[in-house]
Amino acid sequence: MAQGSLLKLDDYRRVAPRGTIDFLMRIGERLRGKRLVHVSASRYGGPVVEVLNRVVPLLNDLGVETTWEITIGTADFDQVTRAVGKALAGTEQVITELMLSRLRETGIDNAGRLQLDADLVVVHDAPPLYLVEQRKEASRWLWLCHHDLSSAQPQLWNTLRPVVQRYDASVFSLARFAAPLSIPRFIVYPSIDPLSERNREMTRAEQATVMDRLRVPRDKPILLQIGPFERQHDPLGVINAYRLVKKHHDVRLVLAGPPLPPGADGLADVQEAASHDADISVVVLPPDPQIELNALERAATIAIQKPLKADFAIEVATAMWKGKPVIGTIAGGIPFQMVVTVTGYTVETVEGAAFRIRQLLSNPEMIGRMGAAGREHVRRNFLVTRHVSDYLALLAHLTR
């Protein structure tokens, strides 16, 4: 199967809603000759990179000349951007004048080096923010923020807000993530790539091989939560919900997440809580676990997303795409991806989660019906084809 940048828009014809691909091609014809440049701080890892790896080739396939530039910083620049990122996400950080100077200087230095001659310049997140100080008036500039700015550290945001307001417009993933600004604020939801390793169809044999490798038996219905083993993702709450369910249904709980950094104790807590029950599997995922996540989601009976605080949590859409009902909290973007009572349920407590899981397990026909509705909901609202059309809409609207 074609993968990554080898994929063509036409490959999505079999998964996108009726008429979508032809319509995108027509839009491409209308916008042919326009130039779009994306700027980010990295070409490896993170949600920005995942989006651009999919969207940039598809936009080029449509005839919209699209490039992707990367900013380069000094040795301490990564440290600065990490601290700034955390502070914007609401975790108190010490941001010194020197750090802010580094952010600004790096932006200005890169502006002289990067190819930014385009009709629309899309700058992703805070690290390249200051590029706009060198903008040429012929181009339109868009700042795209992939994070939640609703509780940004005030002093830092007060410094950065005037810079953001030099852009022509901004984009946020959710209305509740947006900060007040004097420029237009558009809302564009993240998306999933149905043809990626994470979401492509899998044969039962391939799925079985991966599940065996992860040492997860498939002998009973599987409840699955994917997410870091951190308090914020409430893995212990999920275990408690499972225990309430277990009194009535013979199920298995799978908690899958990336390895925690040294010093973090969340994983030990989860392993301790799970150690007395052979039906709880704690799976520490390998690096770049796309196939593993795909197999786990396909093997699951019900997907759970029970974080106490979350970003958009696109994992909800990836589970729904695999036809799984989702039981999620109201954190971040979770409720915006679901149609409550149609594709799953939102809950606020351990007891609520247990009740909804039991309700589904006792009515298996609901599992199938909700799963099918979820897949169709994702097809219409959260596929990368919709994301491409959003970029085209921004290009058409801002350069009209």
Place this chain on the structure above:
Amino acid sequence: MSATQPFVFLGCLELNELLPQEAHDARELLEQVAHVPIESIFCHTSAALLHRPVLAEAYPNDFSLWVGSEVRDVRLAERLAAIDAFHAGSMERVREDIIATISDHLQHLGAAAARTQGKRFRFFQVHLVPVPTGHQARTLVEFRDALAEVDVSALFYHTIAARYRAGRGRGDFAEWIGGALGLPDLADRLAHIDPHAGSLERIRDRHLSVLSDAISGEGA
């Protein structure tokens, strides 16, 4: 029968812009509804078909949904749900109806309006960018066949947006079939398809059904 002027199917790209206005209770909702751009009223009423899933049991516009689910004022939610944006005549009339409904409700409430314990109401406006779909038709059969194929946004653009936002008569489909094809009865039937039928796909199916019946009748 063939029309001199073909019907050119346009789809539309949609861009949702978050406005600064917000409301935490019915009184603030009333104040903001009076001041937001008319595009925002369209976005939260008629255009709801485009940007959120349509559930048969759900209230039909964003205002009633929010008042019902977040403010938990069922009486006001029901009254707002009864405002029919598709039959009001204009979006300004819809705005007036919303203002009158909330004002009347608050007048009879006699106490402070309940504040939401959940999500505040955030006002949006929707920008539509029309794009040719590449489909056009000169005959009724060509029209029906193209309608079956076009991106679903074309349904929104030619029926909902044309009629309730741009004020183009009874919508582009009915106007062309009545005028260019000279089939006023068929135009009337298309114009009477209820936008509350559900999703845009369901509205497409209703149009196709009416058109197919008319084509069969022609051939009989």
